[in-house]
Structure formats: structure tokens, C-alpha cells
Amino acid sequence: MTTVTETKPAAQSAKPAKLTFAGALNAALAHSLEARQDVVVFGEDVGTLGGVFRVTDGLAARYGTDRCFDTPLAESGIMGTAVGMALNGMRPVVEMQFDAFAYPAFEQVASHLAKMHNRTRGRVELPVAVRIPYGGGVGGVEHHCDSSEGYYAHTPGLKVYVPGTVEDAYLMLREAIDSPDPVVFFEPKKLYWSKADLDLEDLRATYESGERREGSAVVARQGTDVTLVTYGPSLPTALKAAEAAAEDGVSVEVVDLRSIVPLDDDTVCASVEKTGRALVVAEAQGFASVASELVARIQERCFHSLASPVRRVTGFDIPYPAPKLEEHHLPSVDRILDVIDDMQWED
């Protein structure tokens, strides 16, 4: 069931005053459908309804129901047929309606989508983009709030993208669709209605100029004392924490990973080597997670620059809690500040 309050569909005009995250994704899909004829968009409720988050709004009407269509209600079916389509010349962009409803498709993802290239000694490419609205913080009930990126990141052969800004939503979805490899593209639900002053045509021109930055992290805020490494839904929280820390005289640098696979070790390490302290912030439960991987890599590569152990603020190791409890589960500004405080400043 969908639980997120419905919001107006993405503006279709060429120059929206403010572009939403969902609107940027909608435009990226539209521009991809225009740019290449092999792109097809399908999933549950993506046609007539335009998706439960309106990310595919208007696509079926504009590009036809051969190119954007509703499927029977079967995630394994959606994923398996996407593999077959890609095998035979198409470039499917499929939607899993919510994070936890992608699990029935996991066999197709782990056993085929991720492995086909390797199994066939590189003869077969499967350019499939799997869009997954994900994460919590929107008052959703169970099965609508999972942070499942770890399962996919742990599966060799899948690229895993998690945009955290409106601009990246557009550029990274286009990259995902154009990628020769399968990409699992996570869309943080709580960012869908975030806005930025961006011109869609400028974005399109930027992307179509051919400049690529695939798989690169970015320094989202400069600082000198401690590095927060984060991505997707936790990016705004990390930036707020940096702002608050500045008031206490601590200069925080924020690195936005954007892509989990491939992972940009260089940008992360350059920052940590500069600041000497690293704190990973992620919404997913921490045990055996993307955050664990980051801590391990920073430790391995930057050990001699570290003034304090690398730390984590993540979700607790519990099933995602009911709406009334989620605020206690999710990384908060206060929790981040507490851990920063605790990072051996005295010596």
C-alpha cells in the first residue's frame, strides 16, 4: 500500500521555477526515451497512473504504451522479462514499487541480471536500470521503508547509485539508463519533493555534452576537522549536522558518495587524509552494511592519517520500526554531533 502523501505531478514546462527530485527523474526518463529508441519503461502502475510517486507521470501518454506500460503485478516477472528484453536488444528501465517489494525479484537480480555478463565471458551486456523508491523518514508502514542497498552492493556485477540531490537525480538516472551494465538506482523517498533552482534544458545540455562523471563522489561541503561520508537520504541530515557543528567551531567536510558501486575511494580518502577524522552516516542498519565497507576501506587506506577511530551513525540493527518510532531509529543531527564530539579532540 502506498502511504506517502500524494503531491502534484512534476511540472512539464521547459523551465519550471523549481525542479523537484521526482520531476528531475521524470525528465530524465522522458529525455532518455527521446534520446534512444531502445528504452522501455515498465512496472506496476507506471502507465496510466504515472507511478505511485508520479515519477513516470505522462510518459505513457507522450511516448506511447509500447514504451511505457503497466505489467501484471509480479516483480520477478518484471525483472526476468527485463533480462530477456535486454538480451534481445532493448534497454529496460523497470520500477520496483517499493524497496521491500523488490524482494520477489531478487533471484532474477542476483542469479541473472548481475551475472550474465560474467557467465558469457563478456559476450552479453544487460543494460537494465532498476529504479527502487527506498528508505524511510516518510511515516510509511512496514515494507515501505527498507534501506536495501546493502543486498545489491554485496552482489558483484551490479552498479548501485543513490542520488541525494535534484541535479544528481537527473544526471545519474540518465547515466544509469545509458550504462552498459545493470544499475540498481535507489530513489530516496523522503527527497522526492525536495526542490532546486535548476533549468531542465541546462541539465539536459550538460548531460548531452558527453561529459561523464560516472561513479564519482563529490565534496558537498568543504571542511577541515572531520569528514562525514554519506549518500542519498542521509545527505541533507549530514549537511545540517555540518552546519550545526560549525556553530560550535568544528569544521565538517561532507562527502556525498552518489555511487556505491563503483565506489570512489580517492575522493573519500583525499578528504579523510585532509581532516584526519571520518564518520560514516547512513540510514541502513549498520551491521554488515555499506557503512561497514566504508569504515573498513578508510581504515585500510588512511590509517596513518587518522586521529581517531572511524565511526558510524546508522540505523539500528532492527527491522525498520513503525512510523511512530522511526525518528528514534534514523540518524539524526544530534546523534551525529554527539559522535563528532566523541572523536578524541583533546589530543
Place this chain on the structure above:
Amino acid sequence: MSESIDTPVGPPIPPARQELTLVERVSSQMGISPEDYMLPAEREIRMLSPEGTLLPAEQQGTGPGHEYPIPSDEVLLEAYERLMVGRRVNDQNTALVRQGRLAVYPSSHGQEACQVAAAMCLEDNDWLFPTYRDTVAVISKGVDPLDVMVSFRGDWHCGYDPKEHKTAAQATPLTTQLLHAVGAAHAAVLRGEDTVVLAMCGDGATSEGDFHEALNFAAVFRLPVVFFVQNNGYAISVPLARQSAAPTLAHKAVGYGMAGERVDGNDLVALMAALRRAVDLARTERIPLLVEAHTYRMQAHTNADDDTRYREREEVKEWAAKDPVLRMETYLRDKGVLDEAAAARVSEHCETVAASLRDAMNADVNPDPLEMFDHVFSEPTQQLREQRDWLAEELAAEAAEGRADQAAKEGAR
């Protein structure tokens, strides 16, 4: 292949080939052809016209292999009362969502006849496996409405004890519960218990792989499961035609070797008759059956949905004229079963339930955050204990800060 891989353990597998197949045996016992037994009747079973008059027997859709005795007036009056309570619960909850008191509520307004019949056809020892939309069925099975609402209010994922009520936690991942239902029935057979299991799902859900696996397991292991599909024509925005090209959903049963039937899902009399017989057959013959009810969700999928995007108002209006409540009420009044006193009693019952829902949902009950760590395992792990302590410290510090702020404010005054 080595034997150990392919030799199943435990469950008693019926002999590969008896002299007669199960279908042949059951149908010959009933004195009908295997086709009459397995295939749905030519049209859906219906007892009451949309206007609430009893249809003549030849118009009820019944026939050889499809005979459905009408339940007693007493049972129907009880069903009517539950129907009215169900409608009231749906509408009260929809109002509470609008007032921001509930996180979500998928209403079964328009489908209450299905909900009530699903619960009433079961005996105390029988199990129900409901979905997110089947709140009214869960209440009708005997679970306290306030306990059912715990999940929709956002306190916890399930507010009742499934074992106590023989009612599984409402399932959201579509059709996963059907396999649980089959497993529960299998366990009952292995344990020698007289239990029928009724498992619910929607029309869209029949496209999921688990639906097909569940039907197949139930038939292969010959388990007493009634699969009850509420076909309301839509899966959020997607119409039935995008889910199935079969003549009806009831026909899907045939491919697995079980009988399927379809019923007017807004006719409580027909539903009671059909589901009771399905449950009886499941119990006496130890077989699975599929019942498809043709109904309509009168409201949007949930409060977050906008159904004007995918269905005509005209269609919604047409279904309003087939409302299950009015139909049943007219029938029972005309028959003299529902008199003024009974009607007053039913309406009082509805108001009592609605008032208790309002009171409970309007009260600010906040679950204890530390409970988040208590039920992950039977005993919390060391990591969970550490995380619990961390949160406890945070909460204590926040409380102390709150108290200090309060004191400062009072001091300033």
C-alpha cells in the same frame, strides 16, 4: 542425482496414481462429472438481486456440483450485524486518516460482504490469513478492533496475537500469506487437527508467483485450504485485464487440480452460502478450493491514492447501486427478519464500536522507543543491548534537557 536430494521428508504424499484421481473420486461421490466439479458454474453464484429480492432458484447460477443451500435467517441476521459494523469501522477509520490520526488505512468499503463472509464461514479452530485490506474480516473473526488498529496508527506492525485468534498478521507483501496458509494447513494435517484455513488475496495479487506456488502446494499435498480472491477489478490503478487473460480467476483453480467457483461479492447471502460449502468440502474431503468474489473497492486504494486518474466516476456510481449493505438490509426487512428493534440494536452496536475507535485513536499513545530492541530475537544480542543503552542515554539526556528548559522558563516567570 543422488536420492537424498530428491526424497522429501515428512509430509504424507498421496500415492502417485490411485485408481481414481482425487477429482474423479470427489466428483463421482457427488454424482457429477469431473468437469462439473472443477469448473466454475456458467455464471457467478448470486442469491439476491441488487434490489434485495431473492432470485428464483434457476437464476441463482447453481446447478449440478454447484448447489449452495441458503443459510438460516438467524445466521443471516448475525451476518448483517457484522456487515454494518464493518461498514462503520471502514468509514470511521477513513475519517481518522483524514484527521491525521492514522498513518494509513486501506478501506474495504464496498467489499464488506466478502470480509464478513470470510470470517463467518470459519469455525473457532480454523485459521484466517488476511491482507492489509482485510481489517474488517480480522475484526469479524473476533480480534478487538483497537488491537487491529495498532498497525494503522503506526505504533507497531501487528497489534494482536495471531495464535490466540488463529488469524495471521495482516500481510502486505502480496500473496506471501497464501503460502503461510498452505503451510499452516499442512501442519494441521500432520498434527491430526481438524482445521480449515481460509487465505485471502486480491485480483492483482493473483499475478504473483507465490499465488501459483500456493495453489499447487495445496493441491499436491491435498490440504484443506480455501483460497478466497476478492476481485475488485483493480490493483491500485491497473485493471484486471492486465493481470489475467483467463476466462475468470476462478478458472485458474482447474490447472492445479482443484475446484473454482465465482460469486457475486456484494451479495452476502450468496457469499455465506458459497464459502460455507467450500469450507465444509475442504474439511470433509480434505481438499483445497478457490472462490472468486466479484466486488468493487468504492474508495481509492488508500488515502495516498487518487482514483480519478484511472477510473470513471460513472463506473463508481454503477457499483454504488450494487452496494452490499442496502441489498442485505432490504432482503432481511422484507423477510421480516430485521425489525425495528433489531435495526436499533445493530445501529447502537455500530456506534459503540465507532466511538471506541475514535476515543482510542484520538488518545496520544506513544510506544516506548526502547521496545524496538526487545523483539528482534528471543534474547537481544550484545550489539542490540549496546544500541539499546545508547538510545536510553540519548532519551535520558533529552528528558533532562527538557526538564532544564522547563525550569528555566518557570524561573524566568
